[in-house]
Amino acid sequence: xxxxxxxxxxxxxxxxxxxxxxxxSGFTFSSYNMHWIRQAPKKGLExxxxxxxxxxxxxxxxxxxxxFTISRDNSKNTLYLEMNSxxxxxxxxxxxxxxxxxxxxxxxxxQGVMVTVSS
Amino acid sequence: xxxxxxxxxxxxxxxxxxxxxxxxxSQSLLYSENKKNxxxxxxxxxxxxxxxxxSWASTRESGVxxxxxxxxxxxxxxxxxxSVQAEDLAVYYCEQYYDTPFTFGSGTKLEIK
Numbered sequence: 001x002x003x004x005x006x007x008x009x010x011x012x013x014x015x016x017x018x019x020x021x022x023x024x025s026g027f028t029f030s031s032y033n034m035h036w037i038r039q040a041p042k043k044g045l046e047x048x049x050x051x052x053x054x055x056x057x058x059x060x061x062x063x064x065x066x067x068f069t070i071s072r073d074n075s076k077n078t079l080y081l082e083m084n085s086x087x088x089x090x091x092x093x094x095x096x097x098x099x100x101x102x103x104x105x106x107x108x109x110x111q112g113v114m115v116t117v118s119s
Numbered sequence: 120x121x122x123x124x125x126x127x128x129x130x131x132x133x134x135x136x137x138x139x140x141x142x143x144x145s146q147s148l149l150y151s152e153n154k155k156n157x158x159x160x161x162x163x164x165x166x167x168x169x170x171x172x173x174s175w176a177s178t179r180e181s182g183v184x185x186x187x188x189x190x191x192x193x194x195x196x197x198x199x200x201x202s203v204q205a206e207d208l209a210v211y212y213c214e215q216y217y218d219t220p221f222t223f224g225s226g227t228k229l230e231i232k
């Protein structure tokens with residue numbers, strides 16, 4: 001059974017940093033591309049980052065480019081999202097998601113971790 | 120960026136009724152080389168993370184009830200629930216994975232009368 005478990009969220013002040021983790025199990029993590037997607041309170045879904053299975057390529061939404069960094073450690077079956085210069089508009093539930101085989105859509109999602117940016 | 124537009128924003132139906140919801144993209148999601156539409160549908164029930172229902176515009180995921188039907192091509196897509204059940208209460212999102220940034224529609228909230 002595929003499982004994705006996010007952690008590392010919390011309440012932080014504007015301008016600060018936070019690093020999210022997503023531990024994967026139930027599939028060969030090192031063979032799959034992975035995403036981060038977020039959802040602001042009572043709002044829709046926003047894709048924010050993609051990393052290839054071997055970390056060879058990374059893509060970001062314009063809203064986070066230059067501030068957020070996606071990375072992975074295949075030896076630990078873990079996906080990361082390092083978030084710097086956080087703003088109030090980054091307040092959201094953050095989901096990690098597995099990319100489907102041979103395509104970019106999201107076939108499995110984690111339960112999400114909440115990040116609140118407020119003074 | 121590809122803009123995804125979903126209508127209606129909300130819909131209330133009685134159990135057993137048929138419901139359709141629309142998703143339109145600002146450019147074609149049909150890739151000419153493989154004739155596939157790069158469009159997925161997700162279901163998000165209250166308090167839960169989204170769940171993949173349909174990929175490639177019309178391919179139902181394993182375990183998804185056959186009352187969920189995806190159709191359409193190019194820029195116009197539809198999700199039909201042939202006979203709504205109480206457990207279908209959710210927000211339904213379409214998403215294009217044709218190109219980055221991958222983008223979602225704003226969702227259709229399905230309410231059960």
